[in-house]
Amino acid sequence: MGKSCCVPGCKSNYSSTLKAGGKSVSAFFFPKDEILRSKWVKSIRRHNWVPTKFSAVCALHFFDADIIREQTFYGNDGRSVSIPTRTKLDSDAVPSIFPSLPPNYSSKIVRLPKKSPEKRQKNNLVRNNYSNGIFEQSDLIANFQDLILHYSSKINIPDFWNVEINLVKKKFHIYLLNVSEEIITLTNQITVHEDMLVTVFLNGKKLLHNDLKWILPSDMKVDMWSQIESLLIRCQNKLNEAKKHEKHESKINREREIVS
Ligand SMILES: [Zn+2]
DSSP: OOOOBOSTTOOTTOHHHHHTTOOOOOEEEOOSSHHHHHHHHHHHTOTTOOOOTTOEEEGGGSOGGGEEEEEEEEOTTSOEEEEEEEEEEOTTOOOOOOOOOOSOOTTOEEOOOOOOHHHHHHHHHHHHGGGGTHHHHHHBOOSHHHHHHHHHHHOOOOTTEEEEEETTTTEEEEEEEEOSSSSOEEEEEEEEETTOBEEEEETTEEOOHHHHTTTSOTTOBOOBHHHHHHHHHHHHHHHHHHHHHHHHHHHHHHHHHHHO
C-alpha cells in the first residue's frame, strides 16, 4: 500500500480512497535536511504538527518538473538512454500545490472557490496603491505557480466567470458558460498556459494579437495581474457590445415585420 498523504484535505493513498477506486499516488517522505524539512512543514500549513518518519506528501503537491521518473545513462559514444526509475524528488523540491481537493480527486482537475468579499476589498486596496508605486511590484506574476496559488486574491473575477485549473496539463482557465440555450455551451475562455502564453476565445472565435495588442505584448505572454484583469474587462465589454447589437437587430426586424 502507498504512503498516505499528510497534507490537510488531501486523501491520497488513504485506504478509504483506494477502496473507493481512487488511484494510488506516489508520495515522498519528509527530507532529512533540517532546513528543507522545515520548508516542507511550513508549506503544508498543518498547525502544531511535527512530521514523523512515516509522514509523507503526495506527488499532487509538487510540480512535474520537480519529480524524477526516469534516469538517463550516457554511453561512451555520446548516445543516451532513459530508463524509468522509482519516482524520486528533485533534491530541493518543496510541496507547493494545495488545491482544495474534492473527496474523490481522481480526475485531478480541481475547482477552486471564488474569491470572498474580503479578498475583493483587499484587491481594491492594492489598486489604490497604484499611484505610489507599490502597485507595480505587487502586480508582477512570477510564474505559473504564482498564478495558480494567488490568482484569487490578485484578480477581480467578474460574476458568472468561472475558474478551472488543470494541474496535469498545467493550464489555468477562466471561462463563461452560455446557459441561455437548451444545452450549456462554453464559448468564452481565457487560458494561461504553463509558459504564461495566453489564448482568448470570444463567442467561439480565437482572438488574434491585433485584438489584444493594447493589453498583451506580441509574444502573447502575460506577466502582470492587471493584464489578466484587463483581458476580462475587454472580453466582458465585447460581449456586452455583441448583446446590445443583437437587441438592436431584433428590434429592427420587429419594426420591419410591423411595416410589412
Ligand atoms: Zn496529497
